[in-house]
Amino acid sequence: MALYARISQDRSGDEAGVTRQLKDCRAEAERRGWTVAEEYVDDDVSAYSGKRRPAYERMLRDITEGRRDAVVVWHMDRLHRRPIELEQFVAVCDKAGVRDLVTLSGEVDLTNGDGLLLARFMSAVAAHESSTKPRRLKRKALEIAETGRPTMGGRRPFGFAEDRITHESSEAAAVREVAARLLAGESLTSVTTWMQESGVPTVSGAPWRTHSVRQVVTNPRMWGMRVHQDQVIGEGTWEPILTPEQGERLQRLLLDPARRTNRTARRYLLSGMLTCGKCGARMVSAPREGVRRYACRTGPDQRGCGGIYVVADPLERLVAEAVLQRLDSPQMHDALTGNEHDDAEVAALAAKVQDDERRLLDLADMFASGEIERVGMKRAREQITPRLEANRRALAAANGRDQVVEYAGRGAELREAWDGLDLSRQVAVVKAVLAGATVLPATQRGRRGFDPGRVVPDWRA
Ligand SMILES: [Zn+2]
Numbered sequence: 105m106a107l108y109a110r111i112s113q114d115r116s117g118d119e120a121g122v123t124r125q126l127k128d129c130r131a132e133a134e135r136r137g138w139t140v141a142e143e144y145v146d147d148d149v150s151a152y153s154g155k156r157r158p159a160y161e162r163m164l165r166d167i168t169e170g171r172r173d174a175v176v177v178w179h180m181d182r183l184h185r186r187p188i189e190l191e192q193f194v195a196v197c198d199k200a201g202v203r204d205l206v207t208l209s210g211e212v213d214l215t216n217g218d219g220l221l222l223a224r225f226m227s228a229v230a231a232h233e234s235s236t237k238p239r240r241l242k243r244k245a246l247e248i249a250e251t252g253r254p255t256m257g258g259r260r261p262f263g264f265a266e267d268r269i270t271h272e273s274s275e276a277a278a279v280r281e282v283a284a285r286l287l288a289g290e291s292l293t294s295v296t297t298w299m300q301e302s303g304v305p306t307v308s309g310a311p312w313r314t315h316s317v318r319q320v321v322t323n324p325r326m327w328g329m330r331v332h333q334d335q336v337i338g339e340g341t342w343e344p345i346l347t348p349e350q351g352e353r354l355q356r357l358l359l360d361p362a363r364r365t366n367r368t369a370r371r372y373l374l375s376g377m378l379t380c381g382k383c384g385a386r387m388v389s390a391p392r393e394g395v396r397r398y399a400c401r402t403g404p405d406q407r408g409c410g411g412i413y414v415v416a417d418p419l420e421r422l423v424a425e426a427v428l429q430r431l432d433s434p435q436m437h438d439a440l441t442g443n444e445h446d447d448a449e450v451a452a453l454a455a456k457v458q459d460d461e462r463r464l465l466d467l468a469d470m471f472a473s474g475e476i477e478r479v480g481m482k483r484a485r486e487q488i489t490p491r492l493e494a495n496r497r498a499l500a501a502a503n504g505r506d507q508v509v510e511y512a513g514r515g516a517e518l519r520e521a522w523d524g525l526d527l528s529r530q531v532a533v534v535k536a537v538l539a540g541a542t543v544l545p546a547t548q549r550g551r552r553g554f555d556p557g558r559v560v561p562d563w564r565a
Pocket residue numbers: 380381382383384385400401408409410411412
């Protein structure tokens with residue numbers, strides 16, 4: 105008789121190893137007084153994956169040639185996982201006159217209708233179990249994630265080589281440049297254009313889009329964190345491209361739900377920053393005959409008085425010049441060094457955020473080492489995450505000074521480059537120091553040029 109055993113790669117823990125299958129099957133054969141002519145063993149080959157099973161094929165050949173009269177197998181699912189294989193097996197046995205198929209849970213008489221029905225049923229069950237394989241693969245993926253090693257499926261992440269550990273140097277440099285530009289206040293749209301013009305392609309070769317740039321620089325992998333199912337679960341085994349501080353700021357900047365998405369097509373440097381000196385309403389862009397102007401508007405959607413307008417070009421030049429001077433001024437220096445109260449508040453918030461992030465990492469470690477169960481980890485995460493998010497938002501609000509720090513003392517340098525700067529970058533510079541400005545009515549009618557006295561700036565503290 106033949107004895108067949110198989111172990112598959114995707115063993116789920118309750119599947120018996122080959123050694124146990126063989127031991128049990130030998131005992132069964134002995135109990136029946138049968139002689140084992142040959143033990144056929146396939147190891148580490150999944151019957152379901154459709155890969156070849158050499159031992160099984162040899163056994164079928166031996167049955168066909170009349171050299172085996174019975175088969176002992178530990179369980180039907182060792183023999184077949186697809187119903188079609190069972191049918192082939194039944195046909196071979198029928199032709200060769202083999203009637204005895206024995207499993208440890210009982211005999212299966214393939215010549216009898218009930219026996220065949222049972223075999224078919226078991227084969228269907230085995231096929232169903234194989235379809236739960238993805239679940240096991242998911243668990244395997246989590247195990248790998250918890251060691252901090254990278255996922256290897258799909259496309260490599262931008263910035264990293266195929267091994268997902270080594271940096272792809274030109275791409276890593278591009279990531280750093282993009283991060284620096286965004287943190288300096290340049291818009292995502294403008295940075296995306298720069299990326300497209302830089303000649304560093306996306307991994308897929310598709311053109312750069314704002315969402316793909318955002319995805320790259322907000323991916324925690326860039327600052328060395330291992331993500332599994334959208335959750336940071338620990339540190340990765342690769343060298344980070346960005347610092348965690350940069351990553352944190354980029355996430356606040358680009359993933360903030362309050363962030364407006366329609367920032368494109370800004371053509372007015374002072375949009376939303378000017379107040380009508382007559383009525384206090386917000387002035388809006390109002391070009392006339394090709395001349396860019398800001399105006400206080402009346403109308404169904406506007407609550408202004410309609411009493412003031414100002415031509416944009418000279419006003420914008422004046423404001424930009426004042427801003428650039430301000431950046432190099434002693435007042436700016438004082439403002440940046442004298443804010444101890446704010447600094448303490450920001451530091452306290454940052455410490456809370458860091459503590460909670462550390463807690464999440466510790467949880468992942470505890471889960472990985474088996475100290476806590478998944479349910480416990482999930483419950484603790486659900487307590488920490490809302491608090492962490494709230495503190496991150498508070499930190500983002502308190503952190504409005506990021507951009508001033510970026511530009512302070514660089515007024516002269518920025519003046520040199522001003523006309524070549526992207527509008528969104530100019531806006532970032534202006535907004536770093538200027539909260540807004542009030543525009544007063546023109547007093548000297550017919551005066552040539554622009555009267556600087558009409559603008560009352562509201563500098564940020
Ligand atoms: Zn007005």
